[in-house]
Amino acid sequence: MGTEKPVISCKNVWKIFGAEPEKYLAKLPQGRSFDEIRADGYIAGVRDVSIEVVRGEMLVIMGLSGSGKSTLVRCFSRLHDITGGTIEVDGQDIMSLSEKDLIDLRRNKMGMVFQSFGLLPHRTVLDNVAFPLEMRGQDKHERRARALEVIKLVGLEGREEYFPRELSGGQQQRVGIARSLAIEPDIWFLDEPFSALDPLIRREMQDEFLRLQAMLGKTIVFITHDFDEALRLADRIAIMKDGAVEQCDTPDNIVLNPATEYVRKFTEEIDKARVVHARILADAARSGEGTPVDAGASIHDLARLLVNDTRDSIPVVEGERSLGALDRRAALDILVGAA
Structure with a gap:
């Protein structure tokens, strides 16, 4: 991916759920499996993951339900505090940030879109999109102008005064995307944003998303459990199982050279x-x-x-x-x- 310094650098990261996880990790024997850790009374949401994301890259993290993909991305933004390892964003160790600095990082550098649209039902499209700018304390006229700009960008011009209940599922997801873009984030996290949509609308949203990425060149971490979606969107794909990354590579290499039997099973039905x-x-x-x-x-x-x-x-x-x-x-x- 070139020699540029990574935007996100994740080294030997663990996220263990349970009583006093740091003490447990400190005495954990090397190579202990997910099931063995569970037998000890702990859940290893992320197991010894090292991965980097460079500027302008779209990294798709995929795996079955419970594989750890959402937990890993929540570690990237410190929605979860990690148990061990390091995560740096633009060279800054996010675990060392104060609460205020962490909030500033999320507000100014990170955009997030989740499977549930999370729209405010009593606010119009315009007000929903402008909401994060309002939280930032931005001037009313400035935030309106920016909201109108991104509403147009995602193809919702003319629906600024609609309420969420008056929109289709695909249109509601566009509002969620516009809202996350309003703050002009450097890094964009999307957690299964299209999985609640029917197949035709999902395909249209993928097309729209690719168009936006071609225009904006964001650094994106995109979660999905759909391999076809991953192949369509990704510069690289990280396939997770039981909290660990089985393989992280380009779609071509994953299909041609699966690193593990698990990855091979993922790819065997794909039209190479x-x-x-x-x-x-x-x-x-x-x-x-x-x-x-x-x-x-x-x-x-x-x-x-x-x-x-x-x-x-x-x-x-x-x-x-x-x-x-x-x-x-x-x-x-x-x-x-x-x-």
Whole structure:
């Protein structure tokens, strides 16, 4: 992900629920499993997690219910105090912050969107979106102008005076997104924001979200239990099980090279040809002749060319830059299955 200093740096983080968890962690034998910890009378919500998020990245954290994904993100914003390890935001250890500094950090740098929309029913769309600016003590005219700006951004222009009960589920979620964007956060946490929506509206919200991210370039941590959603949105995916991260990698690499049996089971039903892109198969040491293919094209996009082409090696380019060439047979194996 480049050499830039991470926006969020999480090192050897534990979150244990139970009596005197710090004392328990201090004497915890290395390698003790989730079930063994539970047998001791504790719940390991997060187990020895180390992960970094760089500026402008969308990290999707996924796993089944109870895997620890929401607990981990609540640790990132110190909604949970961690039991062990360190979490830094922009180089600052958040566990060392005073209550006042922590509130300032959340108000000025972090936006949060949750599965439950959490809208104030007696306030209009405009007033709901302006609410965090009101809490910040911002001037009435300034907060109205900013609220109108983000309402337009999320496609709700003309509904400023509607109340939440007058909106569809998708529109209510847009209000929640607009409200979190109003403070212009550097870091955006979204905890299963679309899971309560029906499939068609969910897809539309994903499209809208991708459009917003392309415009705004936020640093995003997005929680989901839906692998298709993760593949569609993520720069990288972290798959969690029993409080631990099983694998954190790009969607292409997770699908092609699952690190554990658990991750393999997650990926076995996925159409790899729709996930894997030409860039991941490009070998810089390999050369090819003829018309190149674009690095961003999926193997599914290239299906007709791969079937009809006779070249062993096909050049891959990203803009004007050559990335080498891909092995057509390896690409066909992804498309139709290995011989």
